[in-house]
Amino acid sequence: MFNAFYNRLVKYKLVVCGDPLSKIIKFFSKTIYYFPGFLRIIYSRYIMRWPTVGVFPGELYLHDKFWERRLKVSTTGLKDTELHDGLRYEATPYLLIRDIFDRMALTEDDVLVDLGCGKARTLCFSERFCKAKLLGVEYDNKLADTAKENLKNTAVEVSCMKAQDFDYSKITAIYLYNPFGEKTVAAVLEKLHQSLIDNPRKVKIAYANPVHDDLLASLDWLEFEETWSTKQYPHFYVFPRHGRAVSFWHTKI
Numbered sequence: 001m002f003n004a005f006y007n008r009l010v011k012y013k014l015v016v017c018g019d020p021l022s023k024i025i026k027f028f029s030k031t032i033y034y035f036p037g038f039l040r041i042i043y044s045r046y047i048m049r050w051p052t053v054g055v056f057p058g059e060l061y062l063h064d065k066f067w068e069r070r071l072k073v074s075t076t077g078l079k080d081t082e083l084h085d086g087l088r089y090e091a092t093p094y095l096l097i098r099d100i101f102d103r104m105a106l107t108e109d110d111v112l113v114d115l116g117c118g119k120a121r122t123l124c125f126s127e128r129f130c131k132a133k134l135l136g137v138e139y140d141n142k143l144a145d146t147a148k149e150n151l152k153n154t155a156v157e158v159s160c161m162k163a164q165d166f167d168y169s170k171i172t173a174i175y176l177y178n179p180f181g182e183k184t185v186a187a188v189l190e191k192l193h194q195s196l197i198d199n200p201r202k203v204k205i206a207y208a209n210p211v212h213d214d215l216l217a218s219l220d221w222l223e224f225e226e227t228w229s230t231k232q233y234p235h236f237y238v239f240p241r242h243g244r245a246v247s248f249w250h251t252k253i
Contacts, residue, residue, distance in 0.1 A: 012109060012175055013040075013158040017159065020204075033241050037054070037056060038056045038202075039225075041054060041055065041056050041059070041228055044185065045107055050199045051099070051102035051103065052099065052102075053099060053103070053232060054232040054233065055095055055096075055232070055233055055234065056234075056244045057234045059095060059237075060093040060094075060095050060233065060234075060235050060236060061235065062095065063093065063094045063095040064076070064093055064094055065093040066094075066127060068171070071124055071125065071150075072133060072192070073119075073121070073150045074090060074119070074150075075091045075118070075119040075120065075121035075124065075150065078090050079088075079118075079140075079216075081140055083139055084184055085117075085180050085181040085182075085183050085184045085244070086139065086140070086179070086180050086181075086184075087116075087178060087179060087180055087181065088179070089116075089118040089119070089123040089140070089143055090118075091118060091119065092121060092122055092177050092208055092236060093121075093233070094121070094125055095113070096208070096233060096236060096245070096246070097121070097122050097125050097126060098125070098126075098129075099244055100175070100206045100208070101126050101129070102250050103206070103248065104173060104206055104248075106130055106131060106132035106133065106172075106173055106186050106204075107131055108131040108132065109135070109172070109207070110131075110132035110133055110173050110204075111132060111133045111135065111170050111172050112126075112130070112132045112133070112135065112169050112171070112173035112175060113134075113135040113136070113137060113168075113173075113174055113175070114135070114136045114137070114172050114176070115163045115166075115174060115175070115176040115177045115179055115188065116137065116138060116139075116163065116176060116177065116179020116180060117136030117137060117138045117139050117143075117147055117154055117158060118138060118140075118143050118147065118179075119143055119146045119147055119150060120136055120138075120144075120146070120147035120150045120151050120156070121137050121150075122175060122177075123147070123151060123154075123156045123158075124125075124150050124151060124154075124156075127151075127154050127155075127156055131175060132172075135156070135157050135158070135159070135171075136151075136154045136156065136157070136158035136159070136240075137158070137161060137163050137166050138158060138159075138160060139160065139161060139162050139163070141160060144158055144159075144160035162184075162251050163179070163180065163182060163184060163187075163188050164187035164188050164190075165191075166190045166191070167195075168191055168195040169195045169198065169199055170199075171192075171195070172201060172202065172203055172204065173201060173203065173204045173205075173206075174192070174203065174204070174205045174206070175206045175208075176205075176206075176207055176208070176209040177209060178207075178208065178209035178210070178211050178212075178238075179211075179238055181236075182212050182215065184216055185212045186213060186215055188218065189215065189216070189222075192251075193219075193221060196221065196226050201250055201251070201253070202250055202253050203250065203251045204248070204249075204250050205222075205248070205250065206246060206247075206248055207246065207247045207248075207249070208221065208245065208246045209218065209238040209239075209244070209245070210227070210246065210247040211238075211240070211242070213244070213247045216247070220252075221251060221252055222250070223249065223251070223252050223253060224247070224248075224249055225248040225249060225250060226247075226248050227244050227245075227246065227248070228245045228246045228247075229243055229245060230243050230244065230245045231243070232245065233245050
């Protein structure tokens with residue numbers, strides 16, 4: 001909306017693109033556009049403490065800086081992997097983690113596994129407020145060692161193994177942030193399905209940067225709930241670009 005307004009001013013030569021006046025107008029146009037959403041988020045998340053979907057520009061960055069210092073951990077950065085069908089390590093923004101876990105509404109009866117947990121940011125943070133038992137799986141030895149070090153003062157357990165070799169028999173919730181390719185996603189889903197045959201139950205799935213959610217959609221034993229758009233989370237960059245921040249699913253009982 002604000003881009004259309006600004007471009008119209010330029011089109012009719014009311015302002016010249018790049019001059020000081022145009023920069024001022026563009027700034028205030030953005031401010032007016034985002035202000036209602038900013039107020040909604042401030043009221044919902046910080047005043048009423050309600051579960052909230054979406055962020056205002058810069059909010060993810062502020063939370064990442066705050067929680068890295070508060071938790072006294074180092075989970076930032078990118079790390080490529082040489083593992084077959086594995087993808088690079090990249091941490092989920094802290095605020096998005098909180099929104100996802102609020103959406104999943106886990107209880108003390110749940111057991112959640114973070115597949116491809118990396119340096120364990122999601123586990124370090126969610127351990128503060130999530131009532132469920134938390135587990136992590138990471139196949140990269142160095143990342144797994146870092147995760148264990150970050151979690152040394154918690155009850156969270158991290159297993160250094162392949163996700164398709166993990167025992168899902170007691171799992172009721174899964175979180176993953178695009179940790180591996182299509183073949184591994186398919187293998188993990190098959191292993192999960194086998195555990196459901198032996199122990200029928202509801203399993204919740206939150207899939208951040210859901211590159212392969214078409215695989216989940218093709219399975220008749222999984223039910224789609226909703227998808228959050230990257231437009232709701234500015235500066236949460238997904239690659240390849242597809243516009244989906246997180247998709248939510250659950251197994252049919």
